[in-house]
Amino acid sequence: MSYLNETHDPGLQSWVASANVADNGFPIQNLPFGVFRPAGSTEAFRVGVAIGDKVLDLAALAKAAPWSGAAAEALAACDAPELNGLMALGQTHWSALRLALSRALRAGSSEQSLLEPLLTNVAQAELGLPARIGDYTDFYISLHHATAVGKQFRPDNPLLPNYKWVPIGYHGRASSIGVSGQQFPRPIGQTRPTAEGDAPAFGPCRRLDYELELAVFVGPGNAQGDRLDIADAEAHAFGLCILNDWSARDLQAWEYQPLGPFLAKNFASTISPWVVTLEALAPFRTAFKRDASDPQPLPYLTSDANDTSGAFDVALDVLISTEKSRAEQQAPATLSSSNFKEAYWSVAQMLTHHTVNGCNLQAGDLLGTGTLSGPAGGQEGSLLELNQGGKKPIKLPWGEERVFLEDNDEVTLRARCSKAGYPTISFGTCVGKVLPARL
Amino acid sequence: MSYLNETHDPGLQSWVASANVADNGFPIQNLPFGVFRPAGSTEAFRVGVAIGDKVLDLAALAKAAPWSGAAAEALAACDAPELNGLMALGQTHWSALRLALSRALRAGSSEQSLLEPLLTNVAQAELGLPARIGDYTDFYISLHHATAVGKQFRPDNPLLPNYKWVPIGYHGRASSIGVSGQQFPRPIGQTRPTAEGDAPAFGPCRRLDYELELAVFVGPGNAQGDRLDIADAEAHAFGLCILNDWSARDLQAWEYQPLGPFLAKNFASTISPWVVTLEALAPFRTAFKRDASDPQPLPYLTSDANDTSGAFDVALDVLISTEKSRAEQQAPATLSSSNFKEAYWSVAQMLTHHTVNGCNLQAGDLLGTGTLSGPAGGQEGSLLELNQGGKKPIKLPWGEERVFLEDNDEVTLRARCSKAGYPTISFGTCVGKVLPARL
Numbered sequence: 044m045s046y047l048n049e050t051h052d053p054g055l056q057s058w059v060a061s062a063n064v065a066d067n068g069f070p071i072q073n074l075p076f077g078v079f080r081p082a083g084s085t086e087a088f089r090v091g092v093a094i095g096d097k098v099l100d101l102a103a104l105a106k107a108a109p110w111s112g113a114a115a116e117a118l119a120a121c122d123a124p125e126l127n128g129l130m131a132l133g134q135t136h137w138s139a140l141r142l143a144l145s146r147a148l149r150a151g152s153s154e155q156s157l158l159e160p161l162l163t164n165v166a167q168a169e170l171g172l173p174a175r176i177g178d179y180t181d182f183y184i185s186l187h188h189a190t191a192v193g194k195q196f197r198p199d200n201p202l203l204p205n206y207k208w209v210p211i212g213y214h215g216r217a218s219s220i221g222v223s224g225q226q227f228p229r230p231i232g233q234t235r236p237t238a239e240g241d242a243p244a245f246g247p248c249r250r251l252d253y254e255l256e257l258a259v260f261v262g263p264g265n266a267q268g269d270r271l272d273i274a275d276a277e278a279h280a281f282g283l284c285i286l287n288d289w290s291a292r293d294l295q296a297w298e299y300q301p302l303g304p305f306l307a308k309n310f311a312s313t314i315s316p317w318v319v320t321l322e323a324l325a326p327f328r329t330a331f332k333r334d335a336s337d338p339q340p341l342p343y344l345t346s347d348a349n350d351t352s353g354a355f356d357v358a359l360d361v362l363i364s365t366e367k368s369r370a371e372q373q374a375p376a377t378l379s380s381s382n383f384k385e386a387y388w389s390v391a392q393m394l395t396h397h398t399v400n401g402c403n404l405q406a407g408d409l410l411g412t413g414t415l416s417g418p419a420g421g422q423e424g425s426l427l428e429l430n431q432g433g434k435k436p437i438k439l440p441w442g443e444e445r446v447f448l449e450d451n452d453e454v455t456l457r458a459r460c461s462k463a464g465y466p467t468i469s470f471g472t473c474v475g476k477v478l479p480a481r482l
Numbered sequence: 483m484s485y486l487n488e489t490h491d492p493g494l495q496s497w498v499a500s501a502n503v504a505d506n507g508f509p510i511q512n513l514p515f516g517v518f519r520p521a522g523s524t525e526a527f528r529v530g531v532a533i534g535d536k537v538l539d540l541a542a543l544a545k546a547a548p549w550s551g552a553a554a555e556a557l558a559a560c561d562a563p564e565l566n567g568l569m570a571l572g573q574t575h576w577s578a579l580r581l582a583l584s585r586a587l588r589a590g591s592s593e594q595s596l597l598e599p600l601l602t603n604v605a606q607a608e609l610g611l612p613a614r615i616g617d618y619t620d621f622y623i624s625l626h627h628a629t630a631v632g633k634q635f636r637p638d639n640p641l642l643p644n645y646k647w648v649p650i651g652y653h654g655r656a657s658s659i660g661v662s663g664q665q666f667p668r669p670i671g672q673t674r675p676t677a678e679g680d681a682p683a684f685g686p687c688r689r690l691d692y693e694l695e696l697a698v699f700v701g702p703g704n705a706q707g708d709r710l711d712i713a714d715a716e717a718h719a720f721g722l723c724i725l726n727d728w729s730a731r732d733l734q735a736w737e738y739q740p741l742g743p744f745l746a747k748n749f750a751s752t753i754s755p756w757v758v759t760l761e762a763l764a765p766f767r768t769a770f771k772r773d774a775s776d777p778q779p780l781p782y783l784t785s786d787a788n789d790t791s792g793a794f795d796v797a798l799d800v801l802i803s804t805e806k807s808r809a810e811q812q813a814p815a816t817l818s819s820s821n822f823k824e825a826y827w828s829v830a831q832m833l834t835h836h837t838v839n840g841c842n843l844q845a846g847d848l849l850g851t852g853t854l855s856g857p858a859g860g861q862e863g864s865l866l867e868l869n870q871g872g873k874k875p876i877k878l879p880w881g882e883e884r885v886f887l888e889d890n891d892e893v894t895l896r897a898r899c900s901k902a903g904y905p906t907i908s909f910g911t912c913v914g915k916v917l918p919a920r921l
Contacts, residue, residue, distance in 0.1 A: 178657050183741060203739050208682050209672055213741040214653035214748065218617050218842050219706055228707045230839035233648055233780065243647050245780050248839075267658055267750065268667045268920060294839065300642050302622060302652040303742020306839040309653065311706070341672065341684050400669035400687075400733065400745040401920070403657050481707060481840070 047325055048138075050074075050145040053465045057148045058155045059162070061095030068459060068469025069093045071148050072326075074141055075282070075317035075470070076101075076126055079168040088171040090121035090129065093317055093471075094148055097162040104161055109147075109154060113139035126174045126260070126318065130281040131406035133263045134322075137281065141322055170316030172222045173284065174260060174407035179220060179312070180397060181256075181288060181411035182212040184388040188416040188424055195432040207338055210388040210396040212410075215288075216309035220409065223473045227289070227311040229450060229480040235297040243297060247480035250292035250433060251448040254414040255361050255424035255456055257383055257470075258286040259390055260318050261408040268401040273346045276394040277321060279404065283357075283390075285315035285456045285473035286411050292427055292447070313475040314409070315456075321390075323468055327460040328352040329384050343399055344392050353391050356462070357383035357470075359415055361424070362455040365443055373441045375455055381417040381424055383458075450479040486764055487577075489513075489584040492904045496587045497594045498601070500534030507898060507908025508532045510587050511765075513580055514721070514756035514909070515540075515565055518607040527610040529560040529568065532756055532910075533587055536601040543600055548586075548593060552578035565613045565699070565757065569720040570845035572702045573761075576720065580761055609755030611661045612723070613699060613846035618659060618751070619836060620695075620727060620850035621651040625826040627855040627863055634871040646777050649827040649835040651849075654727075655748035659848070662912045666728070666750040668889060668919040674736040682736060686919035689731035689872060690887040693853040694800050694863035694895055696822055696909075697725040698829055699757050699846065706842040712785045715833040716760060718843065722796075722829075724754035724895045724912035725850050731866055731886070752914040753848070754895075760829075762907055766899040767791040768823050782838055783831050792828035795901070796909075797821050798854055800863070801894040804882060812880045814894055820856040820863055822897075889918040 050072065056063050057071040069075070071094065078088035079098050089102035101121035110118060117140035120128035129137070147154040183189055186206070193201030205211065221227075229251060233243040262281040265271055271279060288308065295307030331354050339345065346353075359382060362375035388396075393410050414424035423429045426447055429437055436444040448454070454477075458470035489511065495502050496510040508514070510533065517527035518537050528541035540560035549557060556579035559567035568576070586593040622628055625645070632640030644650065660666075668690060672682040701720040704710055710718060727747060734746030770793050778784065785792075798821060801814035827835075832849050853863035862868045865886055868876055875883040887893070893916075897909035 178655055180744075204675075204678065205682075205736055205739065209737050211737065211741055211744075213744050214655055216617055216653055216841060217656075218703075218844050218847070221706075228840055231709070232839050236643075239643065242777065242780065243644075245782070264657075267660075268917075270670070270920075291839070297644055298648050298650065299740075299742075300644065301738075301742075302650055303738075303740075305619075305650075305652050306835075306841065309841045310839040338681065341681065343684070396745075400671050400730070400749040401667055402655060402745065402748045405657050408657070478707075481709075 050141055051326055055145065056150045057094060058150050058152065059095045059097055059148060061097065066467045067095055068467050069095055070466035071145060072466050073319065073323050073468045074144055075319045075323065076129065077173050077316045077318060078125055078171040079163065080171065082167050082169045087124045090123055090126060092144060093165065096165055098165050098168055099158060100161040100163065104158065107157060109157060110143050114143035127407040130174060130260060130262045134278050137320060138322060141320065170222060172220065173316060173318050176217045176220055176409045177405045177407055179215040179217040179409045180212050181215045181413060182210055182388065182393050183413035184210060184386045184393065185414055185416050185424065186387040187385060187418050188414040188428065191416060191423065191428045208341065210392050212397065213303050215312065215411070219309055220312045220314060222314060222316050225311060225313040226476040226478050228478045230291050230294065230306065230310040231480055232291065232294040232306050233297055234293040248291040248294055249447065251477060252290045252292055252426045253361065253448070253454045254288035254290055255359055255381060256286040256288050256412045256415055257283050257357065257458065258314060258412065259283055259393065259410040261404045261410065262406060264405040265398050265403055267403040270398040270401060271395050273344060273349060273391055273395045276391040279394050280321055280390050282318040282320040283324065284318050285458050285470050287313040287454060287456050287473050287475050288411055289475065313473055315471050315473040317471045319468065319470055324355050324460065326465055327356045327462065327468070329354045329356050331389065344395060349389055349391050353389035354384045354386065357458050357460050359383065360457040362457070363439070364453045365439070365449065366451040367443055368441045371441060376440050378429060378437065379421055379423050381415050381422045383415055385417045386412060386415060448477050450477055452477050489580055490765055494584065495589040496533060497589050497591060498534045498536055498587060500536065505906045506534055507906050508534055509905035510584060511905050512758065512762050512907045513583055514758045514762065515568065516612050516755045516757060517564060517610040518602065519610070521606050521608045526563045529562055529565060531583060532604065535604055537604050537607055538597060539600040539602065543597065546596060548596060549582050553582035566846040569613060569699060569701045573717045576759060577761060580759065609661060611659065612755060612757050615656045615659055615848045616844045616846055618654040618656040618848045619651050620654045620852060621649055621827070621832050622852035623649060623825045623827040623832065624853055624855050624863065626824060626857050627853040627867065630855060630862065630867045647780065649831050651836065652742050654751065654850070658748055659751045659753060661753060661755050664750060664752040665915045665917050667917045669730050669733065669745065669749040670919055671730065671733040671745050672736055673732040687730040687733055688886065690916060691729045691731055691865045692800065692887070692893045693727040693729055694798055694820060695725040695727050695854055696722050696796065696851045696897065697753060698722055698832065698849040700843045700849065701845060703844040704837050704842055707840040709837040709840060710834050712783060712788060712830055712834045715830040718833050719760055719829050721757040721759040722763065723757050724897050724909050726752040726893060726895050726912055726914050727850055728914065752912055754910050754912040756910045758907065758909050763794050763899065765904055766795045766901065768793045768795045770828065783834060788828055788830050792830050793823045793825065795821065795823045796897050796899050799896040801896070802878070803892045804878070804888065805890040806882055807880045810880060815879050817876065818860055818862050818868060820854050820861040822854055824856045825851060825854060887916050889916055891916050
């Protein structure tokens with residue numbers, strides 16, 4: 044399955060001038076989907092597509108119904124406050140809509156006069172949660188993260204025996220997922236007693252962390268009892284966004300046995316507003332790098348296409364700003380940089396594994412990757428790794444230090460795809476801010 | 483907070499004759515809510531209330547709008563395919579609707595002629611999933627279950643140190659929750675390798691189990707960042723239903739470290755169609771039995787009302803039938819009987835703990851109790867306990883044995899409240915069946 048087609052032509056230019064600026068991130072080769080409304084309004088969100096520094100109102104375009112066939116059906120599904128309808132349609136429809144949008148937004152298009160009045164400056168829009176998320180699952184697909192965290196508990200044997208066989212995942216909380224700009228009070232809860240037999244401590248979390256992740260929005264689902272074939276699994280992935288899986292490490296350490304993380308995670312999770320389709324990411328596919336000593340995954344998790352092109356080269360950054368840095372008008376500081384291509388398991392493997400037991404996925408479900416740490420220093424996807432289990436403070440350029448997050452810290456995650464001779468494909472940013480605990 | 487009012491008068495009789503039959507389970511003092519449609523139809527489900535062997539069509543009654551005030555507002559919310567709207571309204575509305583229904587269904591009511599045409603025989607109705615379940619959480623509130631399962635792994639130290647402080651819970655899968663009558667193929671997946679370093683086994687689950695639970699349907703939710711006060715928490719509980727949290731023990735043993743159960747649980751969960759309100763359960767409140775050696779829970783989990791009347795006396799049974807027993811027309815065999823009052827944590831404590839970190843609950847969310855085992859032999863809420871970790875086969879009266887569930891086994895969970903001088907309040911049944919694996 045190759046996605047490369049005329050929409051990926053690196054020479055394409057748009058009549059939206061800002062889309063042609065080098066490295067703007069939202070060129071005509073990107074076309075990510077989201078929902079928006081005028082900033083400050085309370086009207087319903089509308090489906091849109093980003094182009095340069097504008098968003099095209101697809102709900103309004105749907106009413107004009109300029110196309111026919113699958114593109115028209117896909118556009119009609121955009122006359123909605125969320126992307127679930129479009130997500131449910133599947134790849135034929137997504138591709139037809141992408142092609143129609145690419146042609147209509149291309150320099151010289153006869154449809155410019157129809158579309159131009161339907162553009163809004165992104166700066167004047169509020170971007171919403173792209174979909175109604177039925178179920179949220181978080182995976183753990185970075186071997187480097189699993190190893191680094193495992194080392195803190197089991198220095199001699201950091202990786203559990205199941206890791207290289209099972210794409211480990213667990214269910215998270217859908218209701219508390221918010222879009223970039225989300226703010227939340229520091230969570231409160233129980234933490235481990237200082238001496239065994241004592242009462243636990245209770246109060247605001249003291250080891251608050253971020254987790255640098257991407258997440259897959261599920262497209263067409265599967266009926267309960269059915270399972271996806273790895274060869275076809277990616278057809279069930281609409282696209283990817285950025286995810287910050289905020290984590291209260293001290294709450295987690297006390298609560299997580301025997302059933303896993305709960306209150307340590309479910310107070311908030313933040314995603315980016317734009318969903319970049321797998322088709323837009325096709326030029327950035329890459330082979331999996333496995334060690335010769337790694338076991339061959341079981342047959343249901345194996346396909347040639349997955350081995351040769353199932354990974355994606357997506358560069359990731361974490362930045363932080365603080366009350367002090369903002370008061371001093373300092374730029375946010377980069378804490379680490381990583382890449383999705385370092386993950387041990389793929390999008391196709393996450394989808395396939397999730398359904399192997401007959402579990403039904405639905406359009407709009409969200410599958411987080413887990414923290415995407417890389418193998419080297421400077422590629423840690425969480426503070427817990429950067430601070431070596433809370434032992435090493437991190438120096439910030441404006442003279443502060445951080446071990447874990449402090450009140451009013453703002454964390455920005457970024458993701459983008461770049462290579463020579465191709466326009467940069469950006470995921471935009473995923474920003475979230477920690478407010479003081481409500482006592 | 484006392485719920486006892488005229489709707490609890492044990493002498494009340496209904497003009498629906500079947501509601502007055504001793505121990506029918508659905509007397510005028512019960513009035514559980516659900517959704518139904520004519521059996522065999524594909525029309526939308528409608529909200530109804532059970533009375534005797536009938537269901538009263540509240541969607542149709544809403545159109546007649548016979549009442550005023552809070553009862554009318556609550557009834558208007560029943561003109562819907564699910565209970566979420568009614569659940570969101572809160573206790574004042576629920577109580578007003580219950581009182582109006584109690585008076586209208588009472589023997590001698592002037593509203594009999596209005597309501598009588600709106601009754602359907604339950605036997606001729608299909609009962610649906612009562613609500614759109616946004617998020618599903620499963621707790622672990624039975625000390626006896628936690629101890630019995632813990633003993634299989636840690637004979638000398640079965641209970642983890644957090645158990646008597648933290649109402650342990652984790653997120654489950656909402657999409658695969660079905661209503662009584664649910665059938666599902668035996669799940670397939672990975673299980674632990676026989677020798678360390680070998681590839682895991684792969685195939686149909688060989689240790690398939692049920693879990694006997696109740697579940698709370700959440701009423702009005704809380705805003706993200708807010709938390710519920712234990713004194714007020716029960717006002718956020720609409721009612722209770724029965725839950726079977728099917729579990730693949732062999733999948734679970736291999737996958738659950740370090741993030742908890744996932745594919746071992748999310749293939750299917752079955753609930754009963756009727757939601758019994760907390761108000762209907764008021765006559766069956768009881769005090770918590772704690773040992774003198776048990777620690778006092780932290781203040782946020784403590785209230786006098788919770789200590790004196792936060793538990794509910796609900797008798798629970800598990801029954802099984804098999805292909806052989808049904809062919810021989812044998813009655814299902816009882817595997818165990820337990821009671822909700824033996825739980826270590828309460829409804830109010832589950833709700834309060836879930837939100838202490840600011841996690842937002844929403845109307846229609848489902849909170850499972852976890853397996854409700856009692857302290858004595860015969861009160862085990864799962865096969866894993868009855869078969870002592872898979873070692874002791876259970877003899878069935880028709881000459882078969884079971885260690886774990888076999889294909890075509892059907893499990894029925896029952897729940898009811900009984901006491902001298904008061905009509906039995908039934909939850910009905912929660913039935914589910916294991917089909918052969920789809921290979």
